[in-house]
Amino acid sequence: MDAFFASIELLRYPQLKGLPVVIGGGRRRVDDALLQAQDERALRFIPVDDFPRLKDYVGRGVITTATYAARQFGVGSAMGMMKAAKLCPDAIVLPVDFDEVRKYSRAFKEAIREVAPLVEDRGIDEVYIDFTDVPGGQRDGGRSLARLLQRSILEKTGLTCSIGVAPNKLIAKMASEFNKPNGISIVQETDLQSMIWPLACRKINGIGPKSDAKLAALNIHTIGEMAAQEIGWLIDHFGQATGAWMHDAAWGRDTRPVVTESEPVSMSRETTFERDLHAVRDKAELGAVFTRLCEKVAEDLQRKGYVGKTIGIKLRYDNFQSVTREQTLTHYTADATTIRQTAGLALKRVPLTQKLRLLGVRVGALLKAEDATLPASTGQVAEEPAQPFMDQLF
DNA sequence: TCTGGGGTCCTAGGACCC
DNA sequence: TCTGGGGTCCTAGGACCC
Numbered sequence: 324m325d326a327f328f329a330s331i332e333l334l335r336y337p338q339l340k341g342l343p344v345v346i347g348g349g350r351r352r353v354d355d356a357l358l359q360a361q362d363e364r365a366l367r368f369i370p371v372d373d374f375p376r377l378k379d380y381v382g383r384g385v386i387t388t389a390t391y392a393a394r395q396f397g398v399g400s401a402m403g404m405m406k407a408a409k410l411c412p413d414a415i416v417l418p419v420d421f422d423e424v425r426k427y428s429r430a431f432k433e434a435i436r437e438v439a440p441l442v443e444d445r446g447i448d449e450v451y452i453d454f455t456d457v458p459g460g461q462r463d464g465g466r467s468l469a470r471l472l473q474r475s476i477l478e479k480t481g482l483t484c485s486i487g488v489a490p491n492k493l494i495a496k497m498a499s500e501f502n503k504p505n506g507i508s509i510v511q512e513t514d515l516q517s518m519i520w521p522l523a524c525r526k527i528n529g530i531g532p533k534s535d536a537k538l539a540a541l542n543i544h545t546i547g548e549m550a551a552q553e554i555g556w557l558i559d560h561f562g563q564a565t566g567a568w569m570h571d572a573a574w575g576r577d578t579r580p581v582v583t584e585s586e587p588v589s590m591s592r593e594t595t596f597e598r599d600l601h602a603v604r605d606k607a608e609l610g611a612v613f614t615r616l617c618e619k620v621a622e623d624l625q626r627k628g629y630v631g632k633t634i635g636i637k638l639r640y641d642n643f644q645s646v647t648r649e650q651t652l653t654h655y656t657a658d659a660t661t662i663r664q665t666a667g668l669a670l671k672r673v674p675l676t677q678k679l680r681l682l683g684v685r686v687g688a689l690l691k692a693e694d695a696t697l698p699a700s701t702g703q704v705a706e707e708p709a710q711p712f713m714d715q716l717f
Numbered sequence: 718t719c720t721g722g723g724g725t726c727c728t729a730g731g732a733c734c735c
Numbered sequence: 736t737c738t739g740g741g742g743t744c745c746t747a748g749g750a751c752c753c
Contacts, residue, residue, distance in 0.1 A: 446753040
C-alpha cells in the first residue's frame with residue numbers, strides 16, 4: 324500500500340492532500356478537544372493552519388510514514404521526529420490511529436482475496452499474491468490482474484497500492500518498488516540483467532544496513548557485482564547459508580512458496596519511556612509499567628487464544644544498548660501473574676545500575692490454547708524405563 | 718532533544734541425552 | 736599429546752522487516 328498510514332489520514336483530512344504530512348510518534352499532538360468536538364464529516368473543514376507541525380513536536384517518536392510531499396524534504400520512515408523536524412519543520416504531524424489502520428488493512432486484504440485467494444500476509448500494509456492459477460493471471464504478463472486488484476482495492480478503501488509482478492517473491496518485491504505510487508511493474512526472468520543487476524545490493528529484501536556495509540567494504544555495490552562473484556567467495560565471507568542465499572538472490576533465484584497460513588511464534592509488548600528511568604530511583608514507576616506490560620501481553624494471548632512457556636524481558640539502556648533475558652517454564656501459560664513473576668526473575672538477572680529507556684515483555688514458544696495439554700496431564704505420557712547406553716550397543 | 722513497536726529467523730555455545 | 740558422534744533444547748544477541 325502506498326504511504327499506508329498517511330494515506331488513511333488523508334481520507335479523513337482531504338484538506339491535507341499534497342502537503343508534507345508525517346505519521347508517527349507516541350503522543351497525540353492534534354488538539355484532541357478540537358477533533359472530538361467535530362463529527363467525522365466536519366473533520367475535512369478543520370483549517371490546515373490548525374494542525375500541529377513537526378517543529379512543535381516534543382518526544383521520542385519516529386516517523387512510520389511520510390507522504391510523498393514530505394519525502395521531498397528527505398524525511399522518511401524510521402527517522403526520529405526531532406531529526407525530521409530539522410529537515411521539514413512545517414510538515415504536519417499526526418499520530419498513528421491503529422484501530423483505523425487495522426480496519427483498512429483487513430479491508431484491502433479482503434479485496435485481494437476476493438480476486439486471488441492465495442495471499443501471504445507480510446505485515447499490516449503488504450502481501451504476496453500467487454497469481455499462477457488465478458483466471459486471467461497470465462494475461463499481459465499479469466498486468467491485467469494487477470490492474471483489476473488496484474481497481475478493486477481503490478473502490479473498497481479509497482487507497483492506492485503498487486504491485487510488482489515477477490516469477491518469484493524476491494523479484495516481485497523489488498519490482499513493487501519500481502513504480503510507486505499507484506504503479507505496476509512487470510519483471511520477467513529475461514529482465515534480470517537489465518532491471519535487477521544495476522540495483523544496489525540493499526534493494527534485496529534481506530540485505531540490511533550491516534550486510535550492505537560489509538559488501539561495500541568488499542567493493543560490491545550492485546546486485547550485478549554480487550552475481551559476478553563465485554559462490555564460494557561469498558560463502559567464505561558471509562558463511563554457508565548467507566553466502567549461498569546471496570548468490571541465488573543475485574541471480575534472481577527464489578523458490579519460496581506463497582504461504583497462506585502461519586502460527587505466531589511470540590507475542591510481546593514494549594514501551595520507551597518519555598524520560599530515562601532509574602531502577603532504584605524510579606522503582607515504583609518502573610514496577611507499574613512492568614506489570615502493565617505483562618497484563619497487556621496476557622490479554623493479547625488470551626484474546627487470540629494462545630499460551631506460551633518462554634517468558635522474556637528486554638531492556639534498553641540510556642546508551643541504546645539492549646539486553647534480553649528469558650526463562651522457559653515447565654507449563655504453558657497466558658496468565659498475567661505468572662508472566663509478571665517469571666519476567667520479574669528474568670529482570671533480576673540483569674545489571675540495573677544504568678538508566679533505562681525501554682522495557683519490554685515477551686512470551687514465546689506459543690501454542691494454540693486448545694492444543695496445550697491440561698496441567699494435570701502435563702508430561703504424564705507413560706515413559707519407557709531408560710535403557711542403559713551400553714545395553715543398546717550390544 | 719538522536720534512534721517506536723511488533724515481529725521472524727539465524728547463530729553459537731552449553732547442557733543434557735543416548 | 737586422552738577425552739566420539741549424533742541429537743534436542745535452552746539462552747543471548749543480533750540482523751532484518753513492516
